[in-house]
Amino acid sequence: MKLDKLQIARVLEEIGVILELKGENAFKVRAYTNAARVLEQLEDDLDGLIKSGELLKLKGIGKNLADHIVELHSTGRLKEYQKLRKSIPDGVFEMLNIQGLGPKKVRVLWEDLGVDKIELLELRCRQGKVAILPGFGQKIQDKILQGIQFLRNFQGQFLFCDAQAVALALLDEIERHKNTIRCEVAGSIRRRKEIVGDIDILVSSKNSEPLMELFTKHPLVKAVTAKGSTKASVVLKTGMNADLRVVTDDEFPFALHYFTGSKEHNVAMRARAKKQGLKLSEYGLFKDATPTKCKTESDIFKALGLAYIEPEMREDMGEMDAASEDKLPKLVELEDIQGIMHIHSSYSDGTATIEEMAHTAKTMGMKYLGMADHSQAVTYAGGLTPEDVKRQHEEIDQLNKKMKGFRILKGIECDILKDGKLDYPDSILKTFDFVIAAIHSNFNMTEAEMTKRICKAMENPYVTMLAHPTGRLLLSREPYKIDMHEVISSAAKNGVSIEINSNPHRLDLDWRLCKLAKEKGVRMSINPDSHSPDGLGDIVYGVGIARKGWLEKDDVLNTMTVDQLRKYWKK
């Protein structure tokens, strides 16, 4: 086997994009993207399907696509793809990442104006040459410039989940090396920031040379930018920068603290040390020239008269004061989570059945699962008609009879319409165990209008929760304009919980607002918003954000048992 089904899906997806750029029939394009979806969601073994000739039985895979898939699977290449790929410059592909530019416009820019990279596009915009193209205009030209800026702002930034996965892969090799005494991923990954700039790995050892070699020759590394005896910097194949630092084991706790940051937290820590006549650096804690013995980070905090501050809280947002008064929260942990809500099934745009999702949740140790498919207005995601709702509820009743020690709750992700009304009448809303109100359309309202719209929805007595409150997509879409302070107050007033959407692209509610919500008495619900069994695992990212937001077990809705939840909602 040369390529697996996900790799093949990516090739088909790319062919779709190329065909779009070439102005091919839109339905032909869709056939390719459809096929990519089918492969992604395929549960059966591709090898078996090919051997038995059942590939053609898959809906959306015909003669042509089946041939392509077999060719990619067995040879790892596809002649037709290679030919197509060569006909499009990389820069033209990259232009598609600019907001508001799709294949049609990119094609015009490329063919009529000869623009084949973003830098050139920027120049032509500044020269006013884009505005005079047919179908373009002043406003679109301005928007493109804005979009280019937006893209640049995000360059060199990565989602936490992507950065963490790579960091752990690097760490794994280092951990297993015989010269390693202690090692850890430091930096913003350790602090669980939603966006990460680069990877910092720290290791203690008596002999750094072999570790430097191991790190700089790692298969994930594209280029080495610096290599000395204590520090190496590399650029990874993913475009991320990664640093490895080697220190002595005596220095390790100090270096770990220093390289974990944040910078602001470190400044506050040093100031505190200075007040006590001490000096704190990445090498140690000194009184004059005498080092203070510290085996762990905990010892450093103790030496400064502080309780241990979890890495997630080290943002200089009050943790120093709280630690000195021994008032730090006991942060919520993954083990505290009893059940998972905001789950999609194949009733709307999920890939799996309710039973499959419930089964996976159960094996994760969960006690309940809160289904929440889309409501009827979200037609593109297969929103549920009132009849679908009824059918789903019957199915859930059946499953609940069957499953022992596990409960499936009837919920819905109900759209908030433009005017703040909900997508179902109360007569339907009242049939659910819980209702998550959500916005999926009409993003461009004024702040006042959007705030009013959401607050109005939360006043509906059947609404139990607010989904992804700002609608942001990290590194790709700004949050819509909204007064979150007002929204949080309104949630508190109406007894509505706010979701911490754990999808790594969202992580919304932002951790910076969790503390405020908690103070107002709003319960947060850590929801994966998963569309597949795998997606249930995203809950760990939400727990990280909750911890970053100082949340304790009792601040989180889904640390409750089913019975506690029912009572809570009744109240």
Next chain:
DNA sequence: GCCGTTTTCGGCCCGACTGTTTTCAGTCG
């Protein structure tokens, strides 16, 4: 390019929004 037939070609999800037009095309979710 796929599907499903009234078996060999017509339909394929759709609504909102924006900006360009003067009735619509492109993008997005």
